[in-house]
Amino acid sequence: MNRFTKMRHLGVLLVVFALFAAACGDDDATTTTTGAAATTTTAAATTTTAGEAFPPEAGPAGGVLIEAGAPVEIRALQAISGEVAFLGIDQQRGIELAIEDFGDVHGHAVNLGTVEDDLCLGEGGGAGATVISAQPGVLGVIGTTCSGAAVPAMAIFNEAGIVMISGSNTGPSLTSDFQGNAGENYFPFYLRTAHNDLIQGGAAALFAFDVLGLTNMCTIHDGDPYTSGLAGAFGAAFETLGGEISVATSINKGDTDMVPVLTECANGAPEGIYFPIFQPEGDFILQQRGGVAGLEEVVMYGADGLITPDLFSLPEAAGAYFSGPDLGFEGNAGFTGESYTNLVARYEAAYGEAPVAAFHAHTYDATMMLLNAIASVGVQGPNGELWVDRQELRDFLYATVDFPGVTGTLSCDAFGDCGANTVSVVLNEDPTDPQAGIANVVFRAGKGAGGEVVVIDS
Amino acid sequence: MQLLKPRSFRFSWVDTFLWAIRIGALVFIVVGVLGTVSKAVDGEGLTAQAWRELVVTGLAQGSMYGLIALGYSMVYGVLGFINFAHGEVFMSGAVTGFFAANALADAGVWDSQPIVGLGVTILVSMATSMLVAVLIERLAYRPLRGAPRLIPLITSIGMSFFVQYTFRGLFGESFKSYPVLPTVMQGRISLLGIEILKTQLVVIIVAAVAMAGLYTYVTRTRMGRAMRAIAEDREIAALMGVNVDRVIALTFAVGGAMAGVAGVLWALLFRQVYFLTGFLPGIKAFTAAVLGGIGNMAGAYVGGLALGLFESLGPLLVLDGWDIPSVSQLKDVVAFSALVLILIFRPTGLLGERLAVEERG
């Protein structure tokens, strides 16, 4: 019996080994399978084609043949559950409105399908991207909400030749540093209509140093990749200008007692505090600042995560500055000519509440860009089919110049940064009228040709 | 049951290791404090006023931990398991309190009669929290009486998710901002030479009063005695004619009421609540309960205060002395390290635990 047991263990080990071998042998199988899957669409096409030229030969990333009557498939990958769901849902609505406005693409309806949840985590981005890329014929994705989810998602989309345009990722690592160096998480099929942190950090620092004349500041982030990245970009730009970051510190999400962190700031005797964090922690910082000795006179300076009517109505938020992507969308009109004012009115009618963030505008533009690109590179077949080459789609998007969007005029650079990249600083003068505060732009800067920050008006 | 059994252990390398931890931690703390002191001597460090501020905010935060911790401790006392869903009981009070406060503010009562407004809000919040706590007990825990402890623990985790997402479904996922405080409660007040926020003072006082009231209730009344009897030995108590189910339900109700009070106090200090508000404070309060000696009511309160103080003072007092950057971020590291250290030095928490006679290991 004993010997038998031993043999069995040996057997198990051998099987494990065999499994290993199988795993390796299988690799070719997988690659060919994906190839086969990609050609299924093409193969199906040849049967229906009457002429020789349709569909054209697919580029390196493959192509999609949309049969007559079948919809154009695009998808959304947004944070729709969890703590930042309000941002993801806002973006989802922007996409839905854009699809409604754009209408059909050469007679094909546009299908958004089920919105996948990026969970604001790499896990969600990876899983969502797997599900999306498993569905045949998906041409582009609008997402993700969070930069952390974007990286694993892009690794998958990039292989599948699916373009992804984000309305809210701002991390420089996803595109470039504006000096011609690709970011460490750059993927060729990635684009965004959101701004790049480097511009916001640079513009915010310029305003603090040049306009407000501050020379010593404290920065606070909350451990989120977005806030830590922005605080870092601000600090670097501020020090380049000649200022000093006496204390660079951070809190944790969920913290409520801000007196310790403010005391830590006060220790460096700063003239201003830059805290590009979110609610509710931002509220706590504003509210508890008054109780900390040495901070009575400092300039409170937040960022876009805090530009909400709710926060602006805090009595303690009076006199605070906030940097963020320029929200003066009122005069703008989107690609189809729809004015932003009208868009917001329709948003409220459709969803029963006013937008809580500006990201719906970014995804609205992103969706317009995507659909316009599909319509432009799409080749129409003799029987109402539509052929879209993935590489051409990607290249067309990257070549976007002066695209009229509700967020401004969009042009893409060589690393997929397409955002208007206009940053404004607002001053909250009167907490009883928060909307006026949000519109009270005191400084505006944008991206120059060389990626530098250019003051527009101040 | 004895927790530390030095006789039965040889003085092994583990003891050496534990002593090394103790000594190392002490050295770390002393050097850190000295570093901070030397900074203060150089005139770089915090002012005396700043330290006083930190103490006051620590106490205010700790008072709320203490109030929530009471619920953990009492349930642990009578049932012997950790009720993970207690943070949600706290949240339910805070969220419904918002609707009461909002209605009162719309009616003008909130500003014109601040005491009435606050009182009504606290009552609404207490009532909801009590109801939620009692419902949870009735639906999820009562059928599990006598089951091994992991079972109700998992049930309470499930309950925690369920209550959270029920509240999200009912009231939406956005933050709810309590109305701006009445003017009488804004600003600061000078007390014993310390400038203290009025809200913080209210929080500390209300918490202390609630705590004292509860203590009297448990030590002086019949029901309180029954509660303690059950904590001592449930079976004997039952034989002595105590209605176990009713007393346990009452325990949950009282714990819930305290969490409800904490919910409104929380809103006074921080204004914003939403469906996840209960999670972190719940964990912290649980920590506070253990820190003070779980099962011990005074211990819960003391543990809460201590935890609040550790969090507000620890990073700047100890870590800053070591020139560690972003010390505020490490607040929870300080809090949990303090917990570990205190349990190494005093395995039954600060005030020691009141354990039932029955074996719970």
Added chain:
Amino acid sequence: MAVSEAPPVDRRKVLRAGLLGGLGFVFVSTIGMVETFSTKNVIDPILSLGYTVLMSIAVWTGYRGAKAAAVDREARAAERILSGAAAGLVGGLVGAIYVVWINTFVVREVLSNISPRLIELLNFGGGMGSGITLAIVGGLVGGAVGALLSLASPLMRRALIGAFLWVLIVGFLEVVISQILRELHLGFIVGLAIPSVAALVLGRFLQRGPALVFGLLAAVALGIYSAINLESVGLSMTFLIDFLYESRVGGRALTTPAAAVIFVLAFVLVVVTERPRKRARARIAAMDPEERQRWLFGGVAVFLGLGIFLPMLLGSVVNELLATTGIFLLMGLGLNIVIGYAGLLDLGYVAFFAVGAYTTAILTSPLSKVSFDWGFIATPLNFWEAMPFVIVAAAIAGIIVGTPVIRMRGDYLAIVTLGFGEIARILFLSDWLSGTTGGAQGISRIPSIPLGFTEIKGTDQQMIFYAVFFFVLIAAYISWRLQDSRIGRSWMAMREDEQVAETMGVNIVRAKLQAFVIGAIIASFSGAVFAVKFGTIFPASFSLIVSITVLVVIIVGGMGNIPGVAVGALVMIGVLGGRNSPGLLREFEGFKLLIYGALLILMMLKRPEGLLPSRRRARELHQDEALQDVWLRAAAAGEHDEDGS
């Protein structure tokens, strides 16, 4: 219901069933479930998931109401149907009152999900009148249907419910099933069939090891050969996809004919297989240990065969889910050693997972700021070179967490380990250590696992699954060997009673540290694969919720039992999805954690020993239950409500 003496229908129970049903209706409507689910069609034009939920509630109410008719003796069919319908009516009335309420008052300010859309849905497109009528009629009819269901034989009932569930499942799995059908080819099927059949046959007839092993290997090799070489024989299944699913803008759902076919097929299948299943169960029960052992071995072989070949069939979505499941299963196996074997309630288990992931990332990523060159080894390492470091780091972490808690008991242990978990996460996140750990920005560009001739890329879900499977096998083997070993026995003794165990000569210190270290190493494997799978890690992935999820996995699955942990991971991660990962039922996203919580509670109330418990633990639990009953009888003295448990 005109019965004079000893009424057979317990009216209170009927009423209670009805009210509960009504409450359920109000609950799912108010929290927004009906509205959200109404956008998802189950059967294309006819039935949305929202209405399905409402109808199910009505049927369930009727079923419970009908049960009330059989309190003392077998009630007549008419009585059952009447009481079922009555319960449904009560529920319908509650629903009608609710409909009136939401039509009359605007409550959206407070209850944010009572939207115009919901009101429209509950009014069934018409005005308030049609809403009221349909709520009452729907309740009545649903209740009657539920009552009929309770009249049917158990087999019939199971078949009907099973068929209904199958329709739902096939409807839900549109993405997965289409992918499988699209990529199906002959090689997969042959490759899957050969080793499975071979393993079954061998497990049945052969006793001796060598024959078994070589036979199995031959079968596996043959399977691989056919999988690769028969690949060109694609099986075009697009016609089946077109038959099953309606392709429309706004989501895909089952077509009506497909739904009907699936319903009938599933119904027939349940009925037909009833007898063979019963027979098989009886035979398993009657097996002697020797034979059972042989079958068990066959089962393991089948499992291995499936692990190798099934992923080729399943497509990337399922493979991704299986890989995620495997990552949690690995952690579950490790935590099972710590809690299930040694009885140490560790709530900070995520710390070891994080140590594994971070050590791998720091040593292998070219972007890492940690670098060394020791001549024979230099950064960036590859995955295998990093493994020894990962194991050592995990062991050290295990000792650091384990030592201070050696003398702590249950709950102290829980909170202290929880604290360690949080400490680990915050340290990885902190600015202080960001030079090494990347701080809030995490670490990216974690490379793939090299295998010499090929590599395991994070984006290749099938290969990642194999990597996870490899480590799962190792962990399962370790667990299995430990179970009945000397260490395993000392753990068990320690779990039962520490003092007694110590008196009997168990070295408690060593036993506890061994549990922590082995558990930590297994979790670190999981972390290492996790890092490769996503190619990038952020501290947010290592929150407390992961520890809780793993605990839930092993307790739902069946603590102390290896297959139990696997089942737990499959159900709680693969199908439902945790807080940090979407599962198979993605449609439930917004309500996932609500359902998760409700299931946990139900599970603990109805089946606390887990889905697949170890026999020993089930026995312990039921023993407890018996004791509890004795106590309850003594304590409550007639006052206790029997219905509670």
